[in-house]
Amino acid sequence: MVYHSDELVAALAERAAQLRRTAIEMIYCAQSGHPGGSLSAADLLTALLFHKMRLDPANPGWPERDRLILSKGHAAPLLYAALAQRGFFPIEELKTLRQLDSRLQGHPDRLKTPGVDMTAGALGHGLAIGAGLALSARLDNQTFRTYVVLGDGELQAGVIWEGALFAAKYHLDNITVIVDLNGVQLDGPVRDIMPIEPIVDKWRSFGWYVIEIHGHNMRQIIDALDEADDIHGQPTVIIAHTTKGKGVSFMENQCTWHGRAPSPEQCQQAICELAVSPDAADAAGPAGGGQ
């Protein structure tokens, strides 16, 4: 496996912190949106869009680009912040989130926003769509890879498991699914609303190669993405243990911050907290590893 320098890892972590701040500002500006799931997915999306994925912001429709399906489409603010910083569209446009005539819809719209590969928002679609895309690539001997980011709440949707069966049956090893396992959904903790554990065993029994990581540890994330490239004959899922509302003390693990905009004071406090460098605990993190 390729060794990634400490400098790269630190730069990506700092980028994620910046995107968190931007997403909070966007949601504050719109007075509408989903902070909790945007913050939990920040490190995962940063690793994909600023490091792992083969992309050309000047040519968003480049046929050989890697594809990203953000199945948990409510994390759109984070996705938009990343795409703008990556150069797909002007950063100034971010403040138009959720406004009339904006290219930045409340949930991702592939027909409106450069860099958005698939429309999402209604939960449960991303895995089967990603499997179809991966299958298409294989039929055409195309080398692009398909990445799908799922929330943990949407693992309660039956159609997710229809897609999981299909990807395993057809041995789709050109798809990497990442579960942003933040443990909290709109109505409350996932374990209270409808438990999904043991989640690693479920995926494994469905025929998937499972990698379990600390989803805010940048080195573990990029190493897991690399590891998935080397798995042949079966699809890979990365179970990323994350924190809903990560980095903002009063939002962390609170379902009330699933889809709610901060007040001016709350926004200011959130930005201050997110200005602090990523903490050492995340950098160390619990050990991951494949099975």
Next chain:
Amino acid sequence: MADRVSMRAAYGQALQAYGALNPKVVVLDADVSASTQSSHFGKAFPERFFDVGVAEAGMVDLAVGLALGGKIPFVNTFAFLLTLRAAEQIRTCVAYARTNVKLVGAYGGLSDSFDGPTHHAICDIAVMRSMPNLTVVVAADAVEVARLVPIVAEHDGPVYLRVSRADVPNVFGDNYTPQLGKGTVLRDGGDVTLVATGVMVERTMRAADRLLAQGTRARVLALHTIKPLDRELLLAAAADTKAVVTVEEHSVIGGLGSAVAELLSAEAPVPVQRVGLADCFAETGPYDALLDRYGMSVDDITAAAHRAIALRR
């Protein structure tokens, strides 16, 4: 009566024949390929055929992904399952995202008659028609469905195509070439317009014969495309005959009759009588007997024509 030809067999053979010409075509089915006859394609091109099992919602999302990759996916299962169980997939990921997915609803209307109301498709057109970006097409016979397959495949955008299980008489000749969004005048007449879609086109022609014997000259329009409607053809017919009857194998709520009534009430108000399944579920039984029992007999069509004419000002 004319010889009956299997519409689903014609569909299956046409899909296989077109698949040989266009390598972008991929076909999905949800464990009913022997019924939908997508199995013809599956046997000819196993590397482009995917049976997903009993997973209709997942099948539509898979097709969306294949379309994103540049494929032309044909999704096959029973019309009621496709349009209802996968309705949200179709709305969000096919219609809203405008992905180039071809949805083929087999066993349209009451044509799976003996399996009963669980298997009848009586509101598929209503559901599909209400979705922006979606083209909605109903095939009338074996000739039309065979001609429609390449047209649907080459249309740039999502399409719902409804196919019948039944063996039906051909109303169209070999030189017929359908065009999406355009209806056909099967018979001219100035007293009343009968607008029919699907297998009811043939019954409507019989009703027109009966009306003619009674001295009423009916214009018969065959309309395979329910959305977008052929406005020109319908507005001209309404202006000329001033009385309209719609005929379909579908609930009278939300299908062809509703579409025509919506258009005419806004742009050329004339009496519109709708022939179809009243707001009820049918039952198990022989196909033709069911159509007769539940409001879609030739007599029902002629009676509706007389009502429309009586209401004409």
